[in-house]
Amino acid sequence: MSRKLLANQQAIRFYSSTYNSIYESIKIKLQNHLKNHEFQFKAHHHTYSDTSIRNQHKISGDGLWSPTLHFEKNQLSPSSSSLYSSLSSTSELDQTNCNNDKPRRVTVIGGGSWGSAISKVIAGNVTKYPDLFDPEIVLYLRDENLRLVIEKTRVNIRYLQIKLPTNIKPVSDLKEAISRSDVLIFAIPHEYIKDVCFKIPKRSILTPRPVGVSLIKGLHIDGNGNLERTTQIISRMLDIPVGALSGANVALSVAKEEFSEATLSPPLPSSPKVDEMLNKLFATSYFKISTCYDTPTVEICGALKNVISCGAGIIDGIGYGVNTKAAAIRAGIRESIRFVSIFHPEYKLSTFFENCGIADAIGSSFGGRNRKVIEQFVKSTKSLAVLEREILGGQKLQGPSTGEVVNRLLDNRNLCDQFPFFTTIHRICNREEEPRAILKALELSC
Amino acid sequence: MSRKLLANQQAIRFYSSTYNSIYESIKIKLQNHLKNHEFQFKAHHHTYSDTSIRNQHKISGDGLWSPTLHFEKNQLSPSSSSLYSSLSSTSELDQTNCNNDKPRRVTVIGGGSWGSAISKVIAGNVTKYPDLFDPEIVLYLRDENLRLVIEKTRVNIRYLQIKLPTNIKPVSDLKEAISRSDVLIFAIPHEYIKDVCFKIPKRSILTPRPVGVSLIKGLHIDGNGNLERTTQIISRMLDIPVGALSGANVALSVAKEEFSEATLSPPLPSSPKVDEMLNKLFATSYFKISTCYDTPTVEICGALKNVISCGAGIIDGIGYGVNTKAAAIRAGIRESIRFVSIFHPEYKLSTFFENCGIADAIGSSFGGRNRKVIEQFVKSTKSLAVLEREILGGQKLQGPSTGEVVNRLLDNRNLCDQFPFFTTIHRICNREEEPRAILKALELSC
Numbered sequence: 001m002s003r004k005l006l007a008n009q010q011a012i013r014f015y016s017s018t019y020n021s022i023y024e025s026i027k028i029k030l031q032n033h034l035k036n037h038e039f040q041f042k043a044h045h046h047t048y049s050d051t052s053i054r055n056q057h058k059i060s061g062d063g064l065w066s067p068t069l070h071f072e073k074n075q076l077s078p079s080s081s082s083l084y085s086s087l088s089s090t091s092e093l094d095q096t097n098c099n100n101d102k103p104r105r106v107t108v109i110g111g112g113s114w115g116s117a118i119s120k121v122i123a124g125n126v127t128k129y130p131d132l133f134d135p136e137i138v139l140y141l142r143d144e145n146l147r148l149v150i151e152k153t154r155v156n157i158r159y160l161q162i163k164l165p166t167n168i169k170p171v172s173d174l175k176e177a178i179s180r181s182d183v184l185i186f187a188i189p190h191e192y193i194k195d196v197c198f199k200i201p202k203r204s205i206l207t208p209r210p211v212g213v214s215l216i217k218g219l220h221i222d223g224n225g226n227l228e229r230t231t232q233i234i235s236r237m238l239d240i241p242v243g244a245l246s247g248a249n250v251a252l253s254v255a256k257e258e259f260s261e262a263t264l265s266p267p268l269p270s271s272p273k274v275d276e277m278l279n280k281l282f283a284t285s286y287f288k289i290s291t292c293y294d295t296p297t298v299e300i301c302g303a304l305k306n307v308i309s310c311g312a313g314i315i316d317g318i319g320y321g322v323n324t325k326a327a328a329i330r331a332g333i334r335e336s337i338r339f340v341s342i343f344h345p346e347y348k349l350s351t352f353f354e355n356c357g358i359a360d361a362i363g364s365s366f367g368g369r370n371r372k373v374i375e376q377f378v379k380s381t382k383s384l385a386v387l388e389r390e391i392l393g394g395q396k397l398q399g400p401s402t403g404e405v406v407n408r409l410l411d412n413r414n415l416c417d418q419f420p421f422f423t424t425i426h427r428i429c430n431r432e433e434e435p436r437a438i439l440k441a442l443e444l445s446c
Numbered sequence: 447m448s449r450k451l452l453a454n455q456q457a458i459r460f461y462s463s464t465y466n467s468i469y470e471s472i473k474i475k476l477q478n479h480l481k482n483h484e485f486q487f488k489a490h491h492h493t494y495s496d497t498s499i500r501n502q503h504k505i506s507g508d509g510l511w512s513p514t515l516h517f518e519k520n521q522l523s524p525s526s527s528s529l530y531s532s533l534s535s536t537s538e539l540d541q542t543n544c545n546n547d548k549p550r551r552v553t554v555i556g557g558g559s560w561g562s563a564i565s566k567v568i569a570g571n572v573t574k575y576p577d578l579f580d581p582e583i584v585l586y587l588r589d590e591n592l593r594l595v596i597e598k599t600r601v602n603i604r605y606l607q608i609k610l611p612t613n614i615k616p617v618s619d620l621k622e623a624i625s626r627s628d629v630l631i632f633a634i635p636h637e638y639i640k641d642v643c644f645k646i647p648k649r650s651i652l653t654p655r656p657v658g659v660s661l662i663k664g665l666h667i668d669g670n671g672n673l674e675r676t677t678q679i680i681s682r683m684l685d686i687p688v689g690a691l692s693g694a695n696v697a698l699s700v701a702k703e704e705f706s707e708a709t710l711s712p713p714l715p716s717s718p719k720v721d722e723m724l725n726k727l728f729a730t731s732y733f734k735i736s737t738c739y740d741t742p743t744v745e746i747c748g749a750l751k752n753v754i755s756c757g758a759g760i761i762d763g764i765g766y767g768v769n770t771k772a773a774a775i776r777a778g779i780r781e782s783i784r785f786v787s788i789f790h791p792e793y794k795l796s797t798f799f800e801n802c803g804i805a806d807a808i809g810s811s812f813g814g815r816n817r818k819v820i821e822q823f824v825k826s827t828k829s830l831a832v833l834e835r836e837i838l839g840g841q842k843l844q845g846p847s848t849g850e851v852v853n854r855l856l857d858n859r860n861l862c863d864q865f866p867f868f869t870t871i872h873r874i875c876n877r878e879e880e881p882r883a884i885l886k887a888l889e890l891s892c
Contacts, residue, residue, distance in 0.1 A: 248772035260769035322813030323706035326694035326805040359772040367768030
């Protein structure tokens with residue numbers, strides 16, 4: 001399947017022989033929108049702090065609602081950051097890893113519920129494409145005891161009560177887990193990503209280097225107090241190109257093969273072969289993948305939805321119903337758009353209509369673990385740490401810590417008053433405000 | 447409160463002294479977007495079938511995310527439709543109804559759950575603004591027995607178990623209900639709107655004529671097989687200007703004063719005094735009103751969310767969880783955007799981020815009556831009519847009938863295959879397909 005086809009899958013297509021005039025002018029509208037987008041990109045080039053797409057590019061619309069970014073591999077700016085200098089050499093990847101006949105070996109780093117569920121999906125797919133993939137995948141878990149249990153029972157008894165396929169090899173030695181891998185899937189809590197990357201010996205990384213895909217939802221603050229995304233950290237520390245996969249994906253439901261979607265933002269610079277390979281790695285009849293070339297927005301949406309779902313948990317905690325919860329999710333999406341427009345001005349509004357946007361915010365606000373724990377937090381006097389232990393049984397709560405990072409990033413720029421919803425959630429989670437303060441925040445949020 | 451202020455309430459405002467360069471170029475991006483919008487409007491002027499904004503206008507952005515349409519009252523096109531010829535004369539309204547000192551009398555037509563809940567909201571507000579409003583409001587119900595009960599107990603025992611304020615006067619004579627009213631609020635099932643308008647004697651309508659606000663969620667098909675919106679029907683039949691109010695508003699929660707929002711699309715041509723008056727009529731600390739000058743999108747969203755919530759009911763019926771439901775809501779919003787782009791090409795994408803858009807789709811998909819009934823429909827072999835009686839106790843189910851209208855409108859234009867989600871919901875509600883066909887529709891929908 002070509003990248004063009006993948007792009008089509010996620011786009012709203014307009015076609016009709018009978019309504020040409022209407023479609024023609026929708027097309028004009030879209031093309032003008034895309035031109036603005038390009039203009040916007042150029043206008044910001046010098047102030048833009050996100051290095052991940054600091055690159056020459058052109059945007060092509062082809063009448064698609066969701067435009068794709070085509071990177072011109074031969075037009076890399078001489079001023080590209082060191083990250084990009086290294087990424088540019090991933091054209092090697094396109095020419096070697098993806099063109100050679102050797103099937104790719106895949107490693108999932110992280111044996112929590114989502115790491116285990118996605119391993120099951122991937123394990124099914126690698127056997128479907130023996131030319132593309134090694135038939136065995138590696139699942140890295142740091143806990144040797146849990147590894148032994150999985151090896152013996154094929155069930156991750158701690159996090160996911162689902163039988164795992166036999167072609168998943170659990171490994172608890174990090175070097176061994178990645179030493180022969182061409183595709184690294186990261187599925188650990190965001191707090192641990194720097195530790196894990198630090199522990200990965202550079203010499204254990206294959207040459208030509210693997211591609212990475214981050215399933216991690218979280219934001220970080222760099223040494224200058226600015227936003228650093230997880231894919232940027234992995235790219236910087238391991239010197240590999242990293243994409244993101246994000247969506248409304250409650251792990252157990254995916255493992256039970258209930259229909260889900262996810263948004264895939266492939267590693268940049270874009271390579272049709274890598275994009276196609278990753279699509280084949282993740283997509284199944286019950287797990288639909290849409291490709292979206294807007295990694296920062298996809299990744300930031302994935303993190304902010306955990307803050308939104310804390311807001312939903314607060315609404316549930318004070319006993320209000322769906323009217324209020326729907327207003328809260330809308331406030332969260334509105335503040336997410338504003339947040340992205342500040343930290344990634346080249347964002348595409350259409351990305352918020354992808355699964356990683358509205359759908360993930362909805363899913364997490366009704367079904368996620370943050371919602372569940374924060375509801376109890378509002379109803380009790382227990383601390384978050386206690387409730388995390390009691391309710392999640394070892395799983396990590398990511399909403400409050402992401403809320404903390406968001407608050408610090410906004411505070412560093414004196415922007416807190418423009419984000420009453422996010423700011424109030426953070427203060428409620430710190431018990432600095434009463435839970436009902438969320439109602440005032442909703443009234444103020446506009 | 448000026449209209450400018452009202453517009454600001456619903457817009458995402460960007461302001462910062464420290465990040466001028468970023469804001470400046472967001473502003474440029476928005477302005478270009480608005481220019482496109484204007485271009486788009488002009489390009490379609492001759493093919494546009496929706497007469498409600500067939501008018502000279504200019505669009506001003508002022509750095510707002512959600513642009514407002516400013517209608518130039520002196521520039522009415524000579525080719526304006528009869529509807530518009532009549533609407534143009536509502537400048538009288540601006541000069542008389544809104545400038546005179548006589549407090550306005552308000553009538554709510556429809557004593558179901560939403561009619562009763564909004565009457566309670568309005569009854570509170572009219573006492574707050576004695577200069578603007580008559581202190582008593584009229585609630586029209588066709589059932590004389592129910593009227594007597596409400597008069598005696600102040601409770602609409604059939605639809606809403608909440609005490610109603612004493613300044614609500616229940617009336618079961620339609621002519622009497624509207625004969626002295628300056629503001630007509632319509633809150634009846636959409637199937638009955640033509641009947642009700644037909645029964646309203648023209649001579650009972652005040653001169654200068656009242657303004658109408660439709661709270662009705664539904665779509666209609668005119669004699670040529672084209673879409674006709676409820677506000678257009680009321681305007682056409684009663685010869686009054688009609689706006690729309692729509693949002694995630696489960697009636698009981700609003701009546702219990704849980705925080706809710708709604709999107710108000712005031713009658714056109716826009717008049718700051720009327721807009722301000724309507725805002726004061728509806729807004730309370732627990733019911734937040736955002737103004738949006740895009741009536742067709744607001745109204746179509748309100749109708750289509752009932753189809754989306756049937757989709758959510760089907761997902762619940764087959765026993766799938768939030769991943770699938772989030773994917774379904776996203777498919778519904780995507781098809782709603784496509785539907786609006788066909789039947790109202792001048793739509794604003796930002797309207798979908800208003801409460802009438804994503805929030806209402808979310809609220810209805812988790813809390814609405816369509817979701818509840820369709821879930822049982824999927825789990826049983828009972829007919830919709832039986833379930834409606836058993837579960838809703840007299841309330842009407844609007845999703846399947848709206849789905850039927852949507853399907854006919856699309857079929858008339860040979861567009862069904864572009865709307866797999868909406869089309870499949872319609873077929874499942876007719877028992878022409880198995881409920882699990884919704885999964886295939888989600889896979890196809892893109």
